[in-house]
């Protein structure tokens with residue numbers, strides 16, 4: 047760590063870890079409700095647990111992105127953060143707003159929350175991933191603006207690198223597309239059309255810029271490979287992302303009342319969306335193969351490689367699986383979607399945030415890397431989480447194939463609830479894999495907080 | 509080899525390519541908005557339907573169900589439930605009204621929302637409106 051102010055990132059990473067654990071705990075609850083329908087009913091109905099699970103995911107990933115930015119932007123810009131105080135203030139605003147919202151979900155019936163927060167004035171609630179009360183959404187906008195101002199001023203008054211420019215573009219895009227969450231027309235088709243401008247243009251658009259720039263930063267630091275080469279890769283990856291991903295939005299416009307030409311636009315362009323993910327994999331492996339130094343933080347390098355591979359598998363391979371419209375006609379809104387959603391989110395965004403945490407937290411504590419023992423523990427957490435996520439994905443894919451066949455494809459289609467009963471074995475296995483995932487999360491967190499025992503690997507400077 | 513493809517070429521592809529596809533996407537969006545009235549059943553978008561959509565949202569039905577294939581995968585698709593229930597509005601109302609407060613032992617359960625008669629009418633009108641959107645024949649069959 048070269049600048050004092052980078053250390054505000056520590057707060058953000060800490061919150062991210064805590065919320066991550068909470069997210070997974072609620073995932074386990076959901077998984078159990080899938081097979082024991084009355085578990086925790088009516089205290090925590092499925093929809094409530096699901097909101098907590100997905101919203102915690104989004105919030106902790108945002109904490110992770112902000113932490114990553116606060117860490118890497120000063121270092122790249124060659125100056126202190128514009129305002130560390132503002133960064134600390136916004137941390138607390140975001141944490142309190144997030145916590146109140148989650149507590150609201152858990153302790154107030156959702157319709158009551160809508161009344162209390164005046165959803166009638168500007169109705170934005172009750173849509174998947176965008177369940178937050180309107181005032182929470184406004185709070186998110188305020189935090190995002192203050193954050194963008196803070197890192198933006200740092201970038202503008204410092205050295206501008208391709209990494210920071212790409213990162214800033216991604217972050218500004220994230221904020222801009224979030225504004226579509228305030229557009230909620232009575233016309234269901236229009237509502238859905240622009241809902242995807244938040245969801246799809248985030249994960250298959252601007253977030254990929256954030257992903258690529260964070261990964262590039264960690265690779266530059268851990269391999270010592272020439273910036274010129276890395277920057278060229280970065281540009282070409284994000285070029286392919288936007289060239290394929292923007293029109294690729296069409297893969298969500300097949301069956302929601304939009305014109306049928308989207309089946310062509312969506313199928314063709316989204317079929318190309320795996321390309322940038324594949325290039326990301328090549329990029330990471332190439333860079334690591336050409337490394338000019340052995341960085342003592344082996345765990346961080348492992349996470350970086352893992353991100354590149356799992357993002358390609360989850361987004362690229364599992365996305366391609368159901369993206370062509372003749373396939374999607376059968377798989378739309380099935381367990382296949384859930385399988386892909388899990389592996390893609392984990393492989394791309396969860397893993398990149400864990401990568402930067404793994405790299406940066408030891409440095410913020412004045413070490414190059416954690417002790418060997420703790421790195422071994424962290425690598426265990428890597429394998430436990432990653433392998434169990436592969437199994438979660440495979441089990442859900444199995445469930446999905448059977449569901450699609452029994453409910454939608456066979457000559458005598460059966461009712462949804464009947465089919466769910468028949469495929470419950472897969473849900474039990476998913477639950478078991480989920481428990482292993484939880485162990486991985488616990489080990490990850492412990493590897494940062496258990497006493498390090500051995501002497502520190504090396505002292506500063508980085 | 510390295511020099512054939514330079515960083516500035518990569519940068520230009522990025523700026524040029526993304527600009528072009530943003531514009532194309534906006535053009536397609538514009539065209540879609542123009543084509544929607546023939547597809548989106550907006551002629552039947554009454555006050556009641558709008559009120560039903562609000563109730564749909566403020567009770568987070570999407571947290572268990574899919575609607576036109578989007579949402580959660582825990583409970584049946586509702587985009588075509590009006591048709592699955594034989595276009596019988598009263599049957600849908602009766603189903604929603606009769607959910608036991610404590611759930612059904614061992615079975616995935618739907619909450620008792622204590623809707624008024626008027627609210628139930630609004631929700632059912634919303635579900636009817638949704639079922640008449642032109643979805644290119646999705647879902648493949650009545651089971652959703």
Ligand code: HEM
Nearest residue numbers: 249297316319361365366368369378379383387390391394
């Ligand atoms: C890291 C990047 C990605 C993430 C995080 C991601 C995540 C998701 C999630 C969560 C959903 C479910 C949305 C909902 O609730 O309705 C979804 C749907 C979908 N994704 Fe992705 N995705 C990514 C990349 C891709 C790519 C590259 C492709 C295509 C090659 C793709 C194809 C699809 C399709 C076709 C659907 C719709 C499924 C349906 O019809 O039910 N995704 N994605």
Ligand code: HEM
Nearest residue numbers: 073074076077383384387391392396477480483580581582
């Ligand atoms: C880092 C790990 C995880 C990530 C990134 C993640 C992400 C997600 C996402 C994006 C959704 C929405 C899916 C969609 O709309 O397609 C979701 C839903 C869900 N997740 Fe997870 N999740 C994780 C871990 C888990 C675990 C460990 C379990 C259970 C053992 C679990 C169980 C569920 C369930 C049951 C749903 C609801 C599916 C439905 O709508 O029917 N998740 N999760």
Ligand SMILES: [Fe+2]
Nearest residue numbers: 246250295297
């Ligand atoms: Fe998408």
